[in-house]
Amino acid sequence: MAEDQKAKAKTEQAKGKAKEAAGRVLGNERLEAEGRAEQSKGDARQAKEKTKDVFRH
Template sequence: MSAENKVENTGDKVKGKAKEAVGHVTGNERLKAEGKADQVKGDAKQAVEHAKDALDH
């Protein structure tokens, strides 16, 4: 996994956690859902990168 991809994937997860937290505090269910979706997106991208790495080795 390239460092750039790792940073991007981690960024998606952090952004998602922040959105979810703000949504929770403000009672905004849509924002909470967007946050969870961003976290899943980051996890999925990371899983794909790990699979690519496994195939390369």
């Protein structure tokens, strides 16, 4: 289960970066903001999983 969440975090981060970059290229501030938000969501999920790992070991 933890590996699934880690993969999901990486996917969210990658999609967010792509959206942010696309928004920047297109001059679309909304898309850029959505990308940053998605990256943040992935960062938070990754931090949560890392914290869980610390307490498992």
